[in-house]
Amino acid sequence: MPLTRSLGTRALITGASAGIGREFAWQLAEAGLDLVLVARDKQRLDALAEELHEAHDVAVEVLPADLLTTPGIKAVEARVAASVNRIDVLVNNAGFGLRKPFDENDVDDELGMLRILVEVPLRLTHAALSHLLPAGEGVIINIASVAGFTPRGTYSAAKAWLLSFSRWANLVYKPRGVTVTAVAPGFVRTEFHQRLGGPLEHRIPDPLWLAAPDVVRVALRDARRGKAVTIPSLRYKAIVVAAKLVPDALAERLGRIGR
Numbered sequence: 001m002p003l004t005r006s007l008g009t010r011a012l013i014t015g016a017s018a019g020i021g022r023e024f025a026w027q028l029a030e031a032g033l034d035l036v037l038v039a040r041d042k043q044r045l046d047a048l049a050e051e052l053h054e055a056h057d058v059a060v061e062v063l064p065a066d067l068l069t070t071p072g073i074k075a076v077e078a079r080v081a082a083s084v085n086r087i088d089v090l091v092n093n094a095g096f097g098l099r100k101p102f103d104e105n106d107v108d109d110e111l112g113m114l115r116i117l118v119e120v121p122l123r124l125t126h127a128a129l130s131h132l133l134p135a136g137e138g139v140i141i142n143i144a145s146v147a148g149f150t151p152r153g154t155y156s157a158a159k160a161w162l163l164s165f166s167r168w169a170n171l172v173y174k175p176r177g178v179t180v181t182a183v184a185p186g187f188v189r190t191e192f193h194q195r196l197g198g199p200l201e202h203r204i205p206d207p208l209w210l211a212a213p214d215v216v217r218v219a220l221r222d223a224r225r226g227k228a229v230t231i232p233s234l235r236y237k238a239i240v241v242a243a244k245l246v247p248d249a250l251a252e253r254l255g256r257i258g259r
């Protein structure tokens, strides 16, 4: 396999209506890929599809789906596995966090978060491999988080799963033509922290914020290179190295400033 490769012809992005997913849509459209956009908010997806088509003359399908429901997951799995207008790039991005600590959350909310952060990428990766492996090419990008490198609750545990899964899957499937890249950003200015609610984001110092366009540029560069894990920005690379050196108890206390 060459050191860098072209990305493909058609990408499906979950969580494309906002934040990091929306930025993936813009950068992949700019690279000339057709797109399938997945999220719950159909109006936002329709408006984005029109803008992308006008700006970059790519074909954009809108697939509104609630990934917390079985029909929603099934519809997206079916689209990923479809042999007509085949997807050759899958971006597993949709996600959210929970504001309260584990013991104070309703267990069903915890399971919903686990579903969107773990079950959905697992199912969609499985569906994608069903045709990417026989074709001998494809790109899967999983949006994890630097939180996955430290003990910081169930969100961080789910992202740790995605990091581990991607490292393993890239080892096994890259020689067969399908790369799997986990992206581990720090804090990114999106709707994520507003959706968590409350003043959490004001507690995060300015230099720790990343911009979604920078995160996505690094993610696409390293996916082209077939890297298993990419951590956008030197700041966060250094933080991850440091986090591996400090005791778990200290990492957990520092991690309480946010996700």
Ligand SMILES: NC(=O)c1ccc[n+]([C@@H]2O[C@H](COP(=O)([O-])OP(=O)(O)OC[C@H]3O[C@@H](n4cnc5c(N)ncnc54)[C@H](OP(=O)(O)O)[C@@H]3O)[C@@H](O)[C@H]2O)c1
Pocket (backbone or CB within 6 Å): 014, 015, 016, 017, 018, 019, 020, 021, 038, 039, 040, 041, 042, 044, 065, 066, 067, 068, 093, 094, 095, 096, 097, 116, 143, 144, 145, 146, 184, 185, 186, 187, 188, 189, 190, 191, 192, 193, 195, 259
């Ligand atoms: N922002 C950060 O600081 C940060 C840092 C590290 C990792 N991440 C990860 O990056 C990914 C994207 O987050 P973001 O920061 O871009 O957040 P965001 O701006 O809140 O966007 C989240 C996206 O997920 C979609 N989504 C949420 N629930 C969904 C559901 N039930 N079904 C289908 N789609 C759903 C939302 O669309 P609808 O509401 O229209 O459904 C939206 O498009 C997440 O996996 C997050 O864990 C974020």
